Amino acid sequence: MKLTERLGILASIARAKRALRLAPGGRPLLASQAHDLSLDDFGRMDDPALAAVWLGHATVLTHLGGKWVLIDPVFSKRVGPRIGPVIQFGPRRLFDSPVEIHELPPIDFILISHAHFDHLDSRSLEVLKSRKTSVITALRTRSLIPRGYRQVVELDWDQSLTIENVTFRAVEPRHWGARWYIDRHRGYNSYLVSSPTISCLLAADTAHTRTYDRLADEVPDLALGVFGIGAYDPWTHQHATPEEAWDMFSVCGARHLMPMHHSTFILSNEPIDEPLRRLYAVAGPEQAARIVGVEPGEIWTSAPSPGERGMGVSAAGRAV
Numbered sequence: 001m002k003l004t005e006r007l008g009i010l011a012s013i014a015r016a017k018r019a020l021r022l023a024p025g026g027r028p029l030l031a032s033q034a035h036d037l038s039l040d041d042f043g044r045m046d047d048p049a050l051a052a053v054w055l056g057h058a059t060v061l062t063h064l065g066g067k068w069v070l071i072d073p074v075f076s077k078r079v080g081p082r083i084g085p086v087i088q089f090g091p092r093r094l095f096d097s098p099v100e101i102h103e104l105p106p107i108d109f110i111l112i113s114h115a116h117f118d119h120l121d122s123r124s125l126e127v128l129k130s131r132k133t134s135v136i137t138a139l140r141t142r143s144l145i146p147r148g149y150r151q152v153v154e155l156d157w158d159q160s161l162t163i164e165n166v167t168f169r170a171v172e173p174r175h176w177g178a179r180w181y182i183d184r185h186r187g188y189n190s191y192l193v194s195s196p197t198i199s200c201l202l203a204a205d206t207a208h209t210r211t212y213d214r215l216a217d218e219v220p221d222l223a224l225g226v227f228g229i230g231a232y233d234p235w236t237h238q239h240a241t242p243e244e245a246w247d248m249f250s251v252c253g254a255r256h257l258m259p260m261h262h263s264t265f266i267l268s269n270e271p272i273d274e275p276l277r278r279l280y281a282v283a284g285p286e287q288a289a290r291i292v293g294v295e296p297g298e299i300w301t302s303a304p305s306p307g308e309r310g311m312g313v314s315a316a317g318r319a320v
């Protein structure tokens, strides 16, 4: 291996470690405040055809077609069943969201992929509810959405819905949708979100599947694929490994990959830094630049730059 390739891999691993802010021994630290998002940051997401930022776990804020789209908003300190206003079970969040829920821009659409507690957070949905916000969710999950939204629409796989400038298409992932184990009638979705000029795939939770392959032919400008890369040990039948996520991303035709579903809540047995390490390893130094928005609060935009169709820009304005 050439020296430049080795240096590239080392830089990528260092970047992944920085993202996780690991102490010696692999213990996760709370994220620093370096990527706290401000109004100025959201202002920079307005102009490009597509912008996206990972807020931790499966929560991703995107802007396209002039609309703000938020998927699987989870801002609570823990994810799990709750008893009353105080007692909540479930894993604790390892770092704060880069933005407080009340500091978000006015959300036009909330997408809910499925009813698992780490994706459908009732407390967050209570705080977010607005008559200006539409919720798009999976089949037979409407009853879990608090009242007070403009509308709640359930989408079945391959159903599409266009509201104003944005089209949402539910895509079949390989997962399951029960919230309480016995309510297995509930649906579960990935979403293809498109403006007239650009698209992104919000895959949400999925094991390895060939469902997204056809997008390479069907979607002319799939700029971004957001794929989960964690919680695969021992749940490989529900969550893709980093290698499987890279394979699905590569085949679906997306230009950039934003990883999620890692480093935020400990849900599984793999070391917390393993998903990103393995993702950078499978990408290799030649493709590592296609992995974007790795750090919480790191804004990625599709704004073209000379010689590059898309670039990432951190909250601090640093090109990555």
Ligand SMILES: [Fe+2]
Residues within 6 Å of the ligand: 058, 116, 118, 119, 205, 261
């Ligand atoms: Fe999940």
